[in-house]
Amino acid sequence: MADEFMKGFGILVTAGLGWLVVAGWYKTPSFQGPQLLGTYPEDPGVYTQIAIALGEGLFYFAILGALAFWVLIPVINQAREAYAERK
Template sequence: MADEFMKGFALFIVCGMLWMVLAGWYNTAGFESTQLIAETTGAGTIYDQIAYVLRDGLLVATILGPVVFWLLIPLSRALGGDVEN
């Protein structure tokens, strides 16, 4: 169980930190304005477009990674153990 916890925790920390970096670059207009969740301005270059997709994927991985490793995998193992007994 400790390895599932650490995998979920690593996904949460790494993907969350990378999401915050990309959101800070592309979604923060100023220090006094809305930060990290403001609207993205402009279409940008191809590298900006790749970063937008990566940013959205990192947010999904930040949320779903711990849910899978902390809830779904232990729940499936617990239910699978009950069926075998």
Template structure:
């Protein structure tokens, strides 16, 4: 169980950190404006578009990875153990 917890924590920490960096670069219009949750740039270049796609992918990887290792896998293991008995 500790192994699954650490995998979920590592996924949430690493992808969350990279998501925060990318969101800080592309979604923070100013210090006193909305930070990390502002609108995407209106006309991104090719590299900015790739970075925005990576940012969205990392967000969902952070959420789904943690849920998978903290909820889905332990629940599946518990269900398999109960069905075996």
């Protein structure tokens, strides 16, 4: 179980750091306003659009990847063991 925890934690930290970088660059208009949760630029260029898509993908990958290794895989393993014992 420790290896699943560390895989999920690694995904959360790595993808979360990538999201923080992209959000810091594109969603922080000033230090007095909302930081990391502001709005994206209204007329982004091609590279900005790629970075925004990458940032959004990293955010959801961090959340879903950690949940997959912390919740989904252990539940599947326990269900397999319970099924094998019952059989």
